[in-house]
Amino acid sequence: MAHTDYHCNRGCPVEATLEIIGGKWKGAILYHLIQKTTRFNELRRLMPDITQRMLTKQLRELEARNLIERTAYPEVPPRVEYSISEYGRTLTPAIEALHSWGLTHLEKNNFNQ
Amino acid sequence: MAHTDYHCNRGCPVEATLEIIGGKWKGAILYHLIQKTTRFNELRRLMPDITQRMLTKQLRELEARNLIERTAYPEVPPRVEYSISEYGRTLTPAIEALHSWGLTHLEKNNFNQ
DNA sequence: CCGTATCCTCCCAGATACTG
DNA sequence: CAGTATCTGGGAGGATACGG
Numbered sequence: 001m002a003h004t005d006y007h008c009n010r011g012c013p014v015e016a017t018l019e020i021i022g023g024k025w026k027g028a029i030l031y032h033l034i035q036k037t038t039r040f041n042e043l044r045r046l047m048p049d050i051t052q053r054m055l056t057k058q059l060r061e062l063e064a065r066n067l068i069e070r071t072a073y074p075e076v077p078p079r080v081e082y083s084i085s086e087y088g089r090t091l092t093p094a095i096e097a098l099h100s101w102g103l104t105h106l107e108k109n110n111f112n113q
Numbered sequence: 114m115a116h117t118d119y120h121c122n123r124g125c126p127v128e129a130t131l132e133i134i135g136g137k138w139k140g141a142i143l144y145h146l147i148q149k150t151t152r153f154n155e156l157r158r159l160m161p162d163i164t165q166r167m168l169t170k171q172l173r174e175l176e177a178r179n180l181i182e183r184t185a186y187p188e189v190p191p192r193v194e195y196s197i198s199e200y201g202r203t204l205t206p207a208i209e210a211l212h213s214w215g216l217t218h219l220e221k222n223n224f225n226q
Numbered sequence: 227c228c229g230t231a232t233c234c235t236c237c238c239a240g241a242t243a244c245t246g
Numbered sequence: 247c248a249g250t251a252t253c254t255g256g257g258a259g260g261a262t263a264c265g266g
Contacts, residue, residue, distance in 0.1 A: 012141045012144060012145075012159075012160070012212070012215070013211070013212045013213075013214070013215025013216045013219060014140040014141045014143075014144045014208060014211045014212045014215060015137065015138070015140060015141040015215075016215040016219040017140075017211040017212070017214050017215035017219065018134075018135060018136075018137070018140045018141075018211065019137075020219075021131075022131060022135045022136070022137075023131075023135070023258080023259090024128070024131075024258085024259075025128070025259095027127040027128060027130075027131045027135075028125045028127050028128040028131075030127075031125060031127045032125075039227085039228095040227075040228055040229080041227065041228075046125075047125075051259085051260060051261075051262095052228080052229070052230095053229090053230085053231090053259085053260080053261085053262095054258090054259065054260075055229095056228085056229060056230080057258095057259090072228090076227095077227045077228085078227050078228055078229085078266085079227075079228090080227080080228060080229085090214065090217075090218065091214060093210045093213075093214070094207070094210035094211050094213075094214050095127060096210075097206045097207035097209075097210040097211075098126070098127045098130040098131065098207050098210075099125070099126045099127045099130070100126075100206075100207075101126075101130050101203065101204060101206070101207050102125070102126025102127060102128075102129040102130035103126045104203075105203065106126060106129040106130065106133075136238085137238085137239080152247085152248090153247070153248055153249075154247065154248075164239080164240060164241075164242095165248080165249070165250095166239085166240080166241090166242095166249090166250080166251090167238090167239060167240075168249095169248085169249060169250080170238095170239090185248090189247095190247045190248085191246085191247050191248055191249085192247075192248090193247080193248060193249085
C-alpha cells in the first residue's frame with residue numbers, strides 16, 4: 001500500500017485527477033479511446049446520450065491536455081479519428097479501475113440519489 | 114487486460130462510477146477515509162478549501178450510498194467520526210489509481226485549462 | 227460526416243450567518 | 247465541535263439550427 005505522507009494542503013492528487021477526467025463524459029470517452037481509435041460518429045453511437053456539441057467540447061478539452069489525438073483525413077466525406085495519446089494511456093489503470101468497479105457494483109442498478 | 118465486449122449502450126460503467134465518486138470533493142474525502150477514520154473538523158483541516166456546508170453535503174451523499182459510516186459519540190463537546198464502510202473499501206483500487214496518477218502527473222502543476 | 231454558433235436552464239457550490 | 251439555514255452567481259451541460 002503506497003501510503004505516502006503527502007499532506008494534501010492544496011487539494012489532493014485524487015481531486016486533481018478528478019478535475020481532469022471528471023465531469024459527465026470524459027471518463028467514458030477515454031475508456032472508449034483506450035480500447036480503440038474511434039471516429040466521431042462512432043463515439044456518438046457508443047454514447048447515445050451525449051449531444052454533438054458536448055462531445056466536441058469534451059474532445060477538445062482532452063486534446064488540449066494532450067490526453068488524446070485528433071487526426072483528420074482529407075477525404076470526401078470527411079473522416080476524423082480520435083485516439084488515445086501516449087500520455088493519455090498512462091491513465092489506463094485508473095480508467096480500468098473505475099470501469100471494473102462500475103461493472104461489479106453498478107450494472108443494471110439505478111444510481112441516481 | 115480484461116476487455117469485455119460490453120456494449121455500453123446506456124452509459125458505460127466508467128460514467129456510472131464517476132457519477133458516484135466524481136464531483137469536486139467525493140474522491141478526496143474517500144481517499145482520506147480509506148487512510149483512517151476521521152473527525153469532521155479533521156477533514157476540514159485536510160481539505161482547507163471545502164466549506165462546512167459542502168463537506169456536510171458530500172458526507173451525507175456518501176453515507177446515503179453506504180460508502181461511508183457516521184458515528185456520533187454523545188459527549189460534550191460532540192464528537193463525530195466518519196469511516197469508510199466495507200462497501201466503500203471496495204473502491205480502494207480505483208481511488209488509489211486516481212491518487213497515484215495525480216501524484217505522478219499533476220503534483221505542483223496548475224491544472225486549470 | 228464532422229463539426230460551429232447561439233441561446234438557455236438548472237443546480238452546484240461558495241459566502242455568510244446562525245445553533246444545539 | 248459539528249453542524250443548519252438562506253441567498254446568490256456562474257458555469258456545466260442541453261436544445262436547436264446552421265455550415266464546410
